[in-house]
Amino acid sequence: xxFIRALFIANRLWFSLIAIILLFVASYAFPILFxxxxxxxxxxxxxxxxxxxxxxxxxxxFFARRELPERLSNGDENPLTIxxxxxxxxxxxxxxxxxxxxxxxxRDVLFRARLKPRETQAxxxxxxxxxxxxxxxxxxxxxxxxxxxxxxxxxxxxQGRMVAVYPSFLQMRQYELLAATNRLTEVGVKRxxxxxxxxxxxxxxxxxxxxxxxxxxWKATSRRSDSQGTSLMIxxxxxxxxxxIYCLIDKGRVMQSPFDGLTLLDYAINASLVLSNxxxxxQDRAGILTFSDHIGQxxxxxxxSGQMLKILELLYRQKTRFLETDYENLYASVRTHIRQRSLLxxxxxxxxxxGMHRQLPYLxxxxxxxxxxxxxxxxxxxxxxxxxxxxxxxxxxLKTIGEKFAFEKRQIVKELGQYGIQTILTAPQNLTAxxxxxYLELKARGMI
Numbered sequence: 185x186x187f188i189r190a191l192f193i194a195n196r197l198w199f200s201l202i203a204i205i206l207l208f209v210a211s212y213a214f215p216i217l218f219x220x221x222x223x224x225x226x227x228x229x230x231x232x233x234x235x236x237x238x239x240x241x242x243x244x245x246f247f248a249r250r251e252l253p254e255r256l257s258n259g260d261e262n263p264l265t266i267x268x269x270x271x272x273x274x275x276x277x278x279x280x281x282x283x284x285x286x287x288x289x290x291r292d293v294l295f296r297a298r299l300k301p302r303e304t305q306a307x308x309x310x311x312x313x314x315x316x317x318x319x320x321x322x323x324x325x326x327x328x329x330x331x332x333x334x335x336x337x338x339x340x341x342x343q344g345r346m347v348a349v350y351p352s353f354l355q356m357r358q359y360e361l362l363a364a365t366n367r368l369t370e371v372g373v374k375r376x377x378x379x380x381x382x383x384x385x386x387x388x389x390x391x392x393x394x395x396x397x398x399x400x401x402w403k404a405t406s407r408r409s410d411s412q413g414t415s416l417m418i419x420x421x422x423x424x425x426x427x428x429i430y431c432l433i434d435k436g437r438v439m440q441s442p443f444d445g446l447t448l449l450d451y452a453i454n455a456s457l458v459l460s461n462x463x464x465x466x467q468d469r470a471g472i473l474t475f476s477d478h479i480g481q482x483x484x485x486x487x488x489s490g491q492m493l494k495i496l497e498l499l500y501r502q503k504t505r506f507l508e509t510d511y512e513n514l515y516a517s518v519r520t521h522i523r524q525r526s527l528l529x530x531x532x533x534x535x536x537x538x539g540m541h542r543q544l545p546y547l548x549x550x551x552x553x554x555x556x557x558x559x560x561x562x563x564x565x566x567x568x569x570x571x572x573x574x575x576x577x578x579x580x581x582l583k584t585i586g587e588k589f590a591f592e593k594r595q596i597v598k599e600l601g602q603y604g605i606q607t608i609l610t611a612p613q614n615l616t617a618x619x620x621x622x623y624l625e626l627k628a629r630g631m632i
Contacts, residue, residue, distance in 0.1 A: 235330040239337050245271045248326045248341045257354035259446050261310040270299035277329040283322025313349045314445035321345045351499045352454035359458045391416035427632045428485040428526035429463040431456035435476040436509035438533040443612040452531035453499045455616040460495050477507040479517045511546040526554050527632045533560045540596045548603050557606040564611050
């Protein structure tokens with residue numbers, strides 16, 4: 185019903201013209217109608233003139249503005265706002281068409297609004313980019329309907345703007361905020377129980393709920409109790425700082441596989457951005473190394489104030505290369521440029537045990553000098569296939585093949601563990617939380 189009403193309003197002029205033409209045709213059969221139709225036609229022309237006068241008499245009677253972030257966050261819902269201002273002296277029914285970049289492949293960015301005289305309104309919607317790079321926004325087109333609904337006037341604003349899509353900095357800010365307020369459990373990060381106290385002494389402070397009772401300083405407690413009443417005091421420790429953390433990101437063809445619009449490379453980049461920020465908050469040093477058939481870019485681990493901006497700019501420019509990854513070259517580069525023992529988070533993907541075996545000698549050499557954490561991906565479509573019941577022989581065959589591949593993934597985890605190599609096998613959507621969990625776990629165990 186709403187669609188029919190909107191269609192009638194949008195084409196009111198044409199419906200009126202068609203009706204008048206049909207009545208003129210009918211007047212040939214009934215001549216008595218002809219004088220009446222002449223009057224109706226004259227009135228119709230007069231109404232159009234009045235309508236046009238009200239609609240076009242002011243030069244800039246309507247205003248619109250699109251508000252965009254300076255940069256968009258890849259894989260996230262980014263908020264956009266279109267502000268409308270009606271400067272007419274009558275109530276305006278408007279249609280707004282926003283010319284969004286072609287990468288979104290959307291044709292439904294059309295909004296309708298009704299504004300009273302001198303009223304302002306805001307239209308808010310969201311866009312989710314799935315590729316890094318530059319996106320070109322076109323004009324904001326506003327079509328204002330005349331008071332009688334016979335004419336429309338087109339306005340164009342924001343004639344064009346280029347916006348860059350960066351790795352998921354919205355996700356990074358979310359984790360940063362939750363970490364600052366001690367609420368990381370809301371995004372799947374577990375509370376890690378610290379084993380022992382292989383940390384540096386920081387200060388003596390009052391006991392608060394949740395502190396480890398084993399850290400109570402009884403001498404300080406007795407001194408404070410004598411002067412200020414009973415109050416428990418504890419020894420506070422801080423983590424060992426300035427540990428080098430490197431994210432090694434594979435850009436080979438295995439990272440081109442898509443999931444929910446993003447490639448595995450994009451998931452690895454987003455997780456690396458969040459992990460690097462968390463590491464810097466923990467006073468560790470964060471660095472990046474990208475590689476494929478040759479070494480890409482290396483950003484040495486550091487924790488100075490501009491490091492996160494350098495990491496963001498480096499990750500923004502990364503693209504998949506459709507060649508086989510050279511792990512021998514990776515090992516040589518790490519050995520040359522990363523001299524201090526570090527935590528290496530290797531983002532890659534192994535589909536078969538034999539594929540892992542080809543790279544195992546280089547992984548073992550890396551693990552000999554550093555703490556190596558290999559992060560690779562579950563096949564989520566395969567997991568969905570295995571959970572569905574088999575209806576016929578073909579389904580049984582597919583489930584059998586699927587189970588073989590799933591078993592090989594688990595076998596890779598087991599074999600890497602035999603050589604002291606830490607692993608994460610994760611679904612792409614859980615990559616960031618699982619990576620942060622593992623980093624905090626390794627830090628709590630004093631392994632880095």
